[in-house]
Amino acid sequence: DAKTTQPDSMESTEGETVHLPCSHATISGNEYIYWYRQVPLQGPEYVTHGLQQNTTNSMAFLAIASDRKSSTLILPHVSLRDAAVYHCILRVANQGGSAKLIFGEGTKLTVSS
Amino acid sequence: NAGVIQTPRHKVTGKGQEATLWCEPISGHSAVFWYRQTIVQGLEFLTYFRNQAPIDDSGMPKERFSAQMPNQSHSTLKIQSTQPQDSAVYLCASSLDLSQNTLYFGAGTRLSVL
Numbered sequence: 668d669a670k671t672t673q674p675d676s677m678e679s680t681e682g683e684t685v686h687l688p689c690s691h692a693t694i695s696g697n698e699y700i701y702w703y704r705q706v707p708l709q710g711p712e713y714v715t716h717g718l719q720q721n722t723t724n725s726m727a728f729l730a731i732a733s734d735r736k737s738s739t740l741i742l743p744h745v746s747l748r749d750a751a752v753y754h755c756i757l758r759v760a761n762q763g764g765s766a767k768l769i770f771g772e773g774t775k776l777t778v779s780s
Numbered sequence: 781n782a783g784v785i786q787t788p789r790h791k792v793t794g795k796g797q798e799a800t801l802w803c804e805p806i807s808g809h810s811a812v813f814w815y816r817q818t819i820v821q822g823l824e825f826l827t828y829f830r831n832q833a834p835i836d837d838s839g840m841p842k843e844r845f846s847a848q849m850p851n852q853s854h855s856t857l858k859i860q861s862t863q864p865q866d867s868a869v870y871l872c873a874s875s876l877d878l879s880q881n882t883l884y885f886g887a888g889t890r891l892s893v894l
Contacts, residue, residue, distance in 0.1 A: 703883075708887070709885075709887055709888075710784075710871045710873065710885025710887055710888055711823070711871075711873075711880050711883075711885050713883065713884065716882070726816075753826065761869035766811065766823070766828070766830075766875070767812070767825045767828055767836060768813075768833075768883060769825060770799055770815075770822060771822070772822060
């Protein structure tokens with residue numbers, strides 16, 4: 668699986684819109700971009716995923732560059748509950764193949780009041 | 781939907797003892813994954829099952845660690861002769877199937893080996 672690069676940490680203030688970048692210059696055409704987040708004492712939580720088109724759900728907006736070499740997870744109006752480590756992961760999603768997700772260090776998002 | 785249930789939440793063992801960790805996946809999910817998390821190594825993949833069959837155990841230590849899934853409602857991770865370096869949070873996750881990688885994680889079992 669291709670590698671992703673994320674900043675180690677980012678800081679924000681409640682109510683702000685946060686942009687979390689992820690670089691994946693060697694992404695393959697059949698690799699999806701997944702985002703998970705993890706808070707202390709809990710397991711990772713699925714946030715969103717996409718292949719080529721931008722996607723949105725109740726948690727976040729995922730913007731994918733047209734060349735797919737980078738993506739940005741956009742968190743609108745963050746609250747203290749959004750403070751977590753955010754992981755950007757690439758994975759080929761195919762039935763029958765190895766489906767494990769490989770987590771990197773992620774970006775630690777700090778939210779202050 | 782209670783989510784993925786892991787028991788116990790905390791387990792303390794003495795060096796050399798055996799530890800068995802339990803995972804109950806979300807009902808109807810066909811894939812179960814085990815991960816280990818430490819501050820130093822981060823989140824490490826251990827093994828996973830699909831329809832109860834072991835598919836990929838490439839992350840499992842070669843000795844003392846074993847995982848089973850005797851039925852669709854639970855999986856176990858067993859560590860024999862535990863060592864202090866086995867201390868970690870062990871996370872279980874399940875997914876509906878392998879065509880999508882939306883894994884749902886449990887809260888984990890914190891294993892402390894004294």
